[in-house]
Amino acid sequence: MSGVLALLPALPLAGAVVLLLLPAARRDAAALGLGRGVAAAVLVLAVLARDAPDVDVPWVPALGLRLHLGVDGVSWPLLLLTGALVLLCLQHLVRGLPAPGRPGALVGLLLLLEAGVLATFLAQDLLLFFVAFETVLIPMYFVIAVWGGDGRGSARPAAQVFVLYTLLGSVVMLAGFLLVRARTGTSDLQALAERGGAGMSTTVQVVAFLLVGLGLAVKAPMWPLHTWLPAAHTAAPTVGSVLLAGVLLKLGTYGLVRTALPVLPEGARVLAPYLAALAVVGILWGALACLAQRDLKRLVAYSSVSHMGFVLLGIATLTEAGVNGALFANVAHGLITGLLFLLxxxxxxxxxxxxxxxxxGGLYARAPRLGGVLALAAVASLGLPGLAGFWGEMLAMLGAYRPAEGLDRGLYLVLMALAGLGTVLAAAYLLRMVRRVAQGRGAAARAERPVLDAGPAEVALWAPLVAATLLLGLWPALLLDVTAEPVRALLGGG
Structure with a gap:
């Protein structure tokens, strides 16, 4: 078990390198088989990683940097989510590749992206976190730019905006990390969390939290730094949209919980009300934007802005209930929105x-299995009790009902009420989407064009996400019992 954490990012990285080194003809022929084999092994390793010991070895001795990897209940569910979604995306490619084909290059980029994401979730050092965080940027750029749109470069502007936003955010975040290291003499996250801000004045913590928070908010995505997201989702191929929503957005909110809350507690307390207010603006703005959408993918993209607002609100309450709700909503959003993009x-x-x-319309009549799963995903996304989308948003609002000591409860009660309005708007735009896409006879039926329903392979592809959505909705303790203790420790309660 001692090598599990090192193998998690190393295995997909090795798979990407092997594909790169193979001759072009053999690379394309072997890509999907090799990619699925590597992804399946990574998922198994992610399951085994829960109790794995830390990896802590010298990285750049001259600068005092160490390659420190660790896992706890905050990161472990995200490792599982990443492993599962990458494997499902590679299985999806078996049905057909987006233009311009080139499976070797596409699979290699997806494996490289997986390596960067896993390393980010495992990183126990601020600068290692930054390096892993940045590794994800390049493969996602090429996935959108080359295989997005019509496959002839039409998606390149959206990919460029994605890179520009992320790079600018990363520069700001790095400045915050360097400020913390300069003031404390270390970048080790475990050591910094144990200090709880010791060695940094409140002013320094506020400045550092602002820098780190802004950088992470771009990926979250927090209003008004979200504007790159709808175009990127709309342009990306299906696998790109699934991983962008299901995995990459989690890097921002995970980073806030892992790096900002425990390391900069006074900064978090000062800026939490502003974060909460922006989160609620995002909830409402994203929901209203969804009501104006004609494109299904664009609607799901804007819904991510709204749903991730609940994650940010939960974090901004600085309570165990709120942060646990945020982590639950993170996982639920990955499952449900990943499913929606596949659909x-x-x-x-x-x-x-x-x-x-x-x-x-007309999916119920023409393709009942596809229409039925789409309706299930929609009601899960709107937060129907008994499905995974309910618990995280409910706990985030519960945290806002009674925020951490020292925060203005009156303000948070107003924000909680406004967030509740966001859930009503979510029901409106998602049920409206189901009516427009699934109900009625449909344009295809009127034109008497046949529409194939989902076959066994597609149903099997969607089944794990549907099952996880149902399981976490009916038995939320499966996830909450995992996150509760580490969240208490990160907030200074244990």
Whole structure:
């Protein structure tokens, strides 16, 4: 077990390197088989990683930097989520590759992306976290730019905006990390969490939290730093959208919980009300934007802005209930929105479009299995009790009902009420989407064009996400029991 944590990012990185070194013809022929084998092994390692000991070896001795990897109940569910979604994405590619094909390059980039994400979730050093965080940027850029849109470069502007936003955010975040290291003499997250801000004045903590928080907020995505997201999602191929929503957005919110709350507690306390207010603006703005959308993928993209607002609100309460709710909502959003993007891809494969006006409804009549799963994913996304989307948002609002000591409860009660309005708007835009896409006879039916329903392979692809959504909705303690103790420790309660 001692090498599990090192193998987790190393295995997909090795798979990407092997694909790179193979001759082009052999690379493309072997890509999907090798990629799925590596992804399956990574998922098994992620399951075994829960009790694995830390890896802590010298990295850059001259600068006093160490390669420190560790896992706890905060990061372990995200390791599982990452492993599962990457494997499902690679399985999805078996059905057909987006233009311009080139499976070797696409699979290699997805494995490189997986390595960077896993290293980010495992990093126990601020500068190692930054390096891993940045590693994800390049593969996602090429996935969007090369395989997005129509496969002829039409998605490149969206990919460039994604890179620009992320790079600027990363520069600001690095400045915050360097300020912490300069004031404390260490970048080790465990040591910094034990100090609880000791060695840094309140002013320094506020400045550092502002810098780190802004950098992470771009990925979260927090309003008004979210504007790169809808275009990137709309342009990306299905696998890119799934991983962008299901995994990459979690890097920002995870980073706040892992690096900002325990290391800069006074800064967090000062700036938490502002974070909470921006989170609620994002909840409402994202929901209102969804009501104006015609494109199915774009609607799901804007819904991420709204749903991730609940994650940010939970973090901003600085309470165990709120932060646990944020972590639960993180995982639930990854499952549900990943499923929604897979379903949107299936709709586009059949109709050639995700424009809801052109689709005209009719999925229940023409493709009942696809329509039924889409409806299930929609009601899970709106937070129906008994499904995974409910618990995280409910706990985030519960944290806002009674925020941490020293925070203005009156303000948080107003924010809680406004967030509740966001759940009503979510029901409106998601049920409206189901009506426009699934109900009625449909444009395809009126034109008497056949629409194939989901076959066994597609149902098997969606089944793990559906099962996890149901399981966490009916038995939330499966996840909450994992996160409760480490959250208490990160907030200074244990």
């Amino acid at each position: 949107a891809g299936a709709v586009k494969e059949r109709h050639g479009t995700t424009d809801m006006d052109e689709l005209g």
